[in-house]
Amino acid sequence: MGGRTGRNGGDGMTEMGKPMGAFEARLRSIGDERYHDRHPFHQLLHGGKATVDQVRAWVVNRWYYQSRIPMKDAAFMSRVEDPDLRRAWRSRIEDHDGTETRDGGIRRWLKLAEAVGLDPDYVASGVGVMPATRFAVDAYVHYVRERPLLQAVASSLTELFAPKIHAERIAGLLEHYDFATPETLAYFRHRLGEAPKDVAFGLQWVLDHARTPEEQDAAAAALVFKTEVLWAQLDALWHGYVQPGHIPPGAWRPGEGLR
Numbered sequence: 001m002g003g004r005t006g007r008n009g010g011d012g013m014t015e016m017g018k019p020m021g022a023f024e025a026r027l028r029s030i031g032d033e034r035y036h037d038r039h040p041f042h043q044l045l046h047g048g049k050a051t052v053d054q055v056r057a058w059v060v061n062r063w064y065y066q067s068r069i070p071m072k073d074a075a076f077m078s079r080v081e082d083p084d085l086r087r088a089w090r091s092r093i094e095d096h097d098g099t100e101t102r103d104g105g106i107r108r109w110l111k112l113a114e115a116v117g118l119d120p121d122y123v124a125s126g127v128g129v130m131p132a133t134r135f136a137v138d139a140y141v142h143y144v145r146e147r148p149l150l151q152a153v154a155s156s157l158t159e160l161f162a163p164k165i166h167a168e169r170i171a172g173l174l175e176h177y178d179f180a181t182p183e184t185l186a187y188f189r190h191r192l193g194e195a196p197k198d199v200a201f202g203l204q205w206v207l208d209h210a211r212t213p214e215e216q217d218a219a220a221a222a223l224v225f226k227t228e229v230l231w232a233q234l235d236a237l238w239h240g241y242v243q244p245g246h247i248p249p250g251a252w253r254p255g256e257g258l259r
């Protein structure tokens with residue numbers, strides 16, 4: 001007897017027009033309450049109120065997240081015994097690393113770095129990353145490496161909420177900043193196509209594998225954990241570069257790493 005029948009009560013609809021179970025609705029409500037689109041740093045950035053140095057600080061720090069995503073996906077795949085699951089997962093690594101003939105997200109992020117006036121080699125070196133960013137992102141990689149596969153997959157489901165923030169970011173940056181062009185924001189445009197494919201698979205996998213109430217609680221906790229990984233990165237940026245502006249020793253300072 002799985003807990004699914006008990007918890008998947010059937011309220012609301014998915015974007016695909018299918019009835020949504022209570023467990024899926026619970027996962028989605030975590031995003032409504034906790035996703036980092038609600039963070040004031042994003043409101044500053046998307047509303048055109050971030051200074052160029054605040055944008056640069058975001059680009060430098062967010063690089064660390066970008067650079068670790070394919071590493072966490074490789075860590076995940078190294079633990080998977082089912083070839084079908086590995087096959088479904090591996091495009092995530094190519095989306096970021098690219099192929100011999102196609103650029104990936106990592107290169108696109110460095111194009112954005114150049115567009116905001118940063119030296120891409122400096123950004124790629126990771127030298128200016130804040131300690132709190134590093135701790136939060138490393139916690140995500142460790143989580144995916146160590147937790148049961150159900151939680152590892154569930155922790156990626158923040159991507160359910162990412163297309164909305166990417167669309168808002170593209171529109172907001174294009175409206176407010178000279179550096180923003182379709183080319184320099186290509187990273188986010190590509191994610192609009194990549195994330196839905198990944199998350200449709202990940203969500204179905206979690207719905208299929210979280211059968212008992214305990215498993216559903218564990219999957220929901222994984223998603224909460226991930227929202228905290230994202231939130232903590234923006235809290236660190238706010239503290240360092242907005243209010244009160246305490247830049248930690250060793251972290252990027254305005255004027256450094258310019259091209």
Ligand SMILES: O=C(O)c1cc(C(=O)O)c2c(n1)C(=O)C(=O)c1cc(C(=O)O)[nH]c1-2
Pocket residue numbers: 069155156157158159161162165166191230
């Ligand atoms: O800009 C964003 O707000 C945002 C959020 C997230 C996310 O929700 O974790 C990802 C991304 N972007 C992203 O670009 C990306 O490649 C990505 C991969 C993953 C993941 O957990 O595997 N999340 C995200």
